[in-house]
Amino acid sequence: MEKNYHILCQILIKYCKDPSLSSKLDEVLKKAYYEGRFDCIYGIIYPMNKYTCVMTMKERTLINNKLHEFHDSLVSGNLSKDRTIDRVKTCSWLLNWRKDVAEYSQTCGRCQKENRATDKCLE
Known part of the structure; x- marks a missing residue:
């Protein structure tokens, strides 16, 4: 149909x-x-x-808060980029969301500091 x-x-x-x-x-x-x-x-x-x-997001502050929640909150445990993408796509949508997730993962200070050898966030 x-x-x-x-x-x-x-x-x-x-x-x-x-x-x-x-x-x-x-x-x-x-x-x-x-x-x-x-x-x-x-x-x-x-x-x-x-x-x-599914939640549609347009405001940058809401998007950043959700990316923080999906990627590096205490519950999430600093997921890799791919795992963060999987979490985002299950419950939200935003314009250019894959690009936003990739940028957020690459600029995650905790991952850059603690996982420099393994590049956990950049996988």
């Missing part, structure tokens, strides 16, 4: 709680409807994958 059809169905499901609507949807959308696998934040539909939701 067309992508637009799916988007339209998701909008209808979110804002129209008509029980007969779900009977008109195909099985994939019906399952997603009952599992709550999408969300609408500020009028934008975000598909949810397991426990994550």
Whole structure:
């Protein structure tokens, strides 16, 4: 089916709680409807994958905060560039995001200082 059809169905499901609507949807959308696998934040539909939701980021401060969270927060443990890319793509999107992740990884002071021999962040 067309992508637009799916988007339209998701909008209808979110804002129209008509029980007969779900009977008109195909099985994939019906399952997603009952599992709550999408969300609408500020009028934008975000598909949810397991426990994550894709977030579109435009503000540089938010992008830098998220890159810090994904790459070198205490929970992340200074991941490599590739592993940071994997974490970013599961829950967010930003323009030129791969380039931003690469630049952030290359300028990570902790990785440059502590992992100079192994270049952990630059892998």
